[in-house]
Amino acid sequence: MSIKLKALLKSPWVFHLSTGSCNNCDIEILDCLTPRFDIERFGMVLVGSIRHADVLVCTGSVNRKCIPRIKEIYEQAPKPVIVVAIGECSLSRGMFINSYNCPVPLDKIIPVDVYIPGCPPKPEAIIAGIAKAIEKIKANANKK
């Protein structure tokens, strides 16, 4: 495994993008930063600008207004970037599946690496999902 990838997995900086969510998933993401869960142990920091980020965390049912902005944000991120979809809404649109305003789930718009289901997922589930993703990327890199 290259030193670049190793360093990336040891210090993923997270940018949080809400694509029209009901705020529940966002609160659970912020819970990960609290003393009980403290994801800074793993080097994860919430950053304000997409230019600084390595992980793009998306929540919410992807509505029509958001789609061009999601694409733009994804293009603005410095690669390599890991995309994480959090919550039932961004995975499969959840209860908004028949809505006129939510045409497609998130992974039809940008490539998604990690899916974390739940409405909203617990902070434990979010941390477990990220840890599994890191393990997967490590295993893939070792295979090559």
Next chain:
Amino acid sequence: MTMIFYFIFFGFFVSVTAGLLISWIDRKVTARLQYRVGPPILQPFTDIVKLLGKELLLPKGASKITFLFSPILGIISIMIVTTLLWLVNIWPQKTFFGDLIVVLYFLVLPSLGIILGGFASRNPLASIGASREMKLVMAYELPFILAVFVPVAKSGLSIKLGEIISYQSAYGAFISNWSGVLSFIVILFCVQAKLGLVPFDMAEAETELAGGALIEYSGPSLAIFKLTKAMMLFVLPYFIVILFLGGFNFNGLAAVRSLLGFVAIIVLIIVIRNTNPRLRVDQALRFFWGPMTILAILALVLAGRGL
């Protein structure tokens, strides 16, 4: 040839290692004060390595040369300052006339780099951040320079760092007098503003400006800015140690004492950072041009009377 070795070794490797370790201490102490565990010890090094491996993006319509040159301006000037301070501390007779003035000038350049980079990146938030940084520089420079001139006045009007150090090793550290204590308080707040730490971090306010002047920087250029910040976290307390505690002493018990003084300054900076909310830029200006300048002038007057 030896000067290049000093520049690379003292200017870069020593200050980068020390600065990143101090920034780890900063993050760890912050975490412990919030009842968290905090990052592992190699975390700042990992961050830098990761940023160096990321993609470098140029924003559309930005001024390319200025955008890429401004981080280098900051890190080069900080490297020069570190080299000068180490040389003067190890060999006080190697000092030259006016090196204190040189250090003062070079300490402004990292802020100038942030301002240039912010304006060059063609982002409205970056422009706001850069203009705030500019106002902050204007605010803290006056009391900073007044406070720096207290040790100069006390060491018999010498603007050589080496003479300030040797004067203190002969007659005791300046912090043991009233004027020394007052100017030490002033310079501590000015250093806090120079470092851009919390009461004075309005230039890169994470929550309102989303990174401020650094918002468009990514990959290696952001890594250079982070390195400059980390090096300043080492260099500015070191500058205070030289001015007020008589520099680092390398033999026996005095070495432990000067190291303790250095650590105490860093702990003070971290505690101020963790116990204060962010000020608005006009409040910061009023704070520096009001109470801090008055304190610095008082310290100068006291120093003139030999107290």
